[in-house]
Amino acid sequence: MITAFRKTAETFAAGAKALAQQYFVSPEVFAEEQDRIFSNQWVLVGHQSQLAEAGDYFVAEVASESLIIVRDKGGEVHGFYNVCRHRGTRLREDRNGHLSAIQCPYHAWTYGLDGRLIGAPHMDQVPGFAKADYSLHAANLALWEGFIFVNLEDASTQRGGYMSLEKWFAPLAGKFSHWNLPKLRAAKRIEYDVKANWKLMCENYSECYHCPGVHPMLSKVSPYDSAENDLTEGPFLGGFMKITKGAGLTMSGKACALPVGKIENLQEVFYYSIFPNMLLSLHPEYVMVHQLWPQSPERTLILCDWFFHPDAFNRSDFKPKDAIEFWDMTNRQDWHVCELSQQGIASRAYEPGPYSARESIPAAWDEYYLRQIS
């Protein structure tokens, strides 16, 4: 079956070309993406392990909006706009922490962890004022495999495109159950500020045609031409690549932790892009997840987390740096060529060039993307 899928993709790629210049440099296209994609589709903001206890929170930036992602006393996770209902003040400045309630630093209006206004000094003197009318504004929020997604789409102005997270991920039901994703815990986050359009990183992630020149170390342990893709069209794209026998995707070449779950074949690594902003890299003993946050047509913030089995952390064979350093190096190699592409694409001499047969997934990614914004 996998082979059959791959052929389809390669057929599609024949004749396919890279995206036109406007998609990488135009502020209008960027605004449309922020509106149609990042403000109206499910986007990854984190993992439930970041909110172990009631009152734990972190702040996420989605389409220029600051959201407080917080676990309430009943265990439910919410996403609140980080904006006081009184005079609009930003409520939380720090990127994460622990709270018993959400109090505005300006005039001390106070909200419960479920967003209800529970304190507003002197407002009882204002005729007609009712606390119930001034709960924090909330974004749609749901979990998939332990990952937290939000969707800023306003229910009152839905364009007919809204679907629940469960329905959105239905095609992937059960696919990743071996990796124990809901249980995992992150050992490290690295933040990258990349001077390139976010789509260049999606395209870059989706092919290994560039690996021989860009990633000499990765190419040694995972042959660039070993890719077998099983998801070849739509919002979820990717497949697996082989890991050379006796090698591993770490600096030392050895496993750096116990397996994350019941992994059948330890010589495979799976790479999937989850449209629009999640890159999910499933290794036998760790899972790497990239979040992509477009800041402008020419700039993207990337958060990269490395997840391990919770039991791995206390064992003597736990060497997370071995994996983190390997991918930090590889990430930076990728961002560098993406930045070079951004520079060249801005030229009046740029014309979309032909994709090779080894770039069928970038071609499929482009094709799905184009359907979102036109």
Add this chain to the structure above:
Amino acid sequence: MITAFRKTAETFAAGAKALAQQYFVSPEVFAEEQDRIFSNQWVLVGHQSQLAEAGDYFVAEVASESLIIVRDKGGEVHGFYNVCRHRGTRLREDRNGHLSAIQCPYHAWTYGLDGRLIGAPHMDQVPGFAKADYSLHAANLALWEGFIFVNLEDASTQRGGYMSLEKWFAPLAGKFSHWNLPKLRAAKRIEYDVKANWKLMCENYSECYHCPGVHPMLSKVSPYDSAENDLTEGPFLGGFMKITKGAGLTMSGKACALPVGKIENLQEVFYYSIFPNMLLSLHPEYVMVHQLWPQSPERTLILCDWFFHPDAFNRSDFKPKDAIEFWDMTNRQDWHVCELSQQGIASRAYEPGPYSARESIPAAWDEYYLRQIS
């Protein structure tokens, strides 16, 4: 009488809400403010004590214009556009100093302190050239209580709204005579670069509803609910607050200088906002004055001066730092919450919230402001 006025204001505030988002973020609104308010109304630029001698000058930035404020040999104060009449060169770069004439650094055209062109090498060879045609361009300038105001409105294109500074300040005639304002001298200037719209600082200055949470030290020496406002609508707004017996608005809590004038009640501090860019804080022994200079919708430069009686400077009980440190701390607390408000107000989730009864003056300020730009 004061009580009566206060009631009016509180009545007004009932039902009043904060300004809409556009007034804090829109470049178009900002441009309109720069045009209708900062380029066509009287704005504070300094105090006559900065120009003790003929030839003393300082440079002021008003609505993107650089002005040379200079005292001429007859003692008159002028405001000249800092632009040579030959090829437009900026004449003075330094922020203040002393001059016998204004000479252009490029081709040495030279102007008297009254703005007349008095030297222009080789221009006598140009047929029809007359020095009298090339005086420096001047802005309207006048003094009130020793403070220097300019108005960039061009007499030739007056929109009917121009009025003399004297007429503008007529409603306040005699009100501040006890404080000896024309005689005072500044001991210190601090410049603040605040990432917030200028109106947020005006609103912030106009209420003490925020004091308990934001200013713990100020709240101890001056109860937040002691405000009595006597100017409650129009361009001049404010009143006084009580100072706790045995306390003072200094770090030590003691008076830091001799009184600035014949102050009747040493347990009162008066706060007035003078539209658009002056905040006048009258303490028994010092006067603090803020100048607000909008740089963009999201950024304001604030100059804060501390003035004392000229006789105070040479006395052993003169401790200006005691007051300056107190307010520098308090200023920074205010700017911080204003910056947080700027951030939150930019959100799509922002809606103007209801003002409390303790925010009648911000509501009155907003109301006057709205009449200027619509």
Add this chain to the structure above:
Amino acid sequence: MITAFRKTAETFAAGAKALAQQYFVSPEVFAEEQDRIFSNQWVLVGHQSQLAEAGDYFVAEVASESLIIVRDKGGEVHGFYNVCRHRGTRLREDRNGHLSAIQCPYHAWTYGLDGRLIGAPHMDQVPGFAKADYSLHAANLALWEGFIFVNLEDASTQRGGYMSLEKWFAPLAGKFSHWNLPKLRAAKRIEYDVKANWKLMCENYSECYHCPGVHPMLSKVSPYDSAENDLTEGPFLGGFMKITKGAGLTMSGKACALPVGKIENLQEVFYYSIFPNMLLSLHPEYVMVHQLWPQSPERTLILCDWFFHPDAFNRSDFKPKDAIEFWDMTNRQDWHVCELSQQGIASRAYEPGPYSARESIPAAWDEYYLRQIS
């Protein structure tokens, strides 16, 4: 003859005024200049001595375009857009170096020094792909007196204004032969980032009315009123100034190298502006060349090279620093007053003032410039 020409220029200048504000601050005018002038006329990018060997290259930035200027194995010099034909990647990041072929850092597509695609992994599997269709895009490039010029005008969309570099420079044929320009070698390059419109530097270069006040040292060794202009209208403008007997345009006042050629009069220095971006300053023993690169209405990058006779470099009397320091100081004096002009011209109070009789060449420069963009 020279006197006759000079009179013409002075007649023209009578009544002439500086350019209007828009030409110095408007983004629209800037865009039009980038289009009509810097993208459609011959502009200086360097000198052939920078490319001594086949494979030597440097990168030039022209009208926001990055070009690889490279000498091929046949000795010919090319200007290629620095953009891979596959996915648009910037090919070379470093500013200069040596190459045997041009290989893309992303997917290893490889081009010969003549721009032909000679390697493209896996592309033979793409039906219909032919390497011949994917040569690097080239800009028009030609040499004059050893200087390298490019013209980005696209032959396919020529507006009828295109002319060969040879024809463009025909009016100057033989004029500079004494200075041996093709043979010279640069001893030094200094890069200046100037916060002023590029035209201010052109105007500044074109008159010495400013010299007494701005350049005290230069004025001592070369009288500001000694200019005799022989090119007084059109794209090439300038003439010579006298060098005081026993003096020289160096810090020491003495010659710093052997003469660049058969110079008849060692007491003369020639200054010519070559529209749009070359300022050519011919001294007896060195040639200084400025390249002007507008970055925005308010900012210009300036490259300044000092060229000497190739035989000068190995002699004991070679003291290039003596000339470089002299002009680096003088350059910075000029940039400073240009920056002051930029600031003042942005004022609403700016009006173009009258040029003096000593500013006939700036007036002629303005006049030619205005014909290019209207």
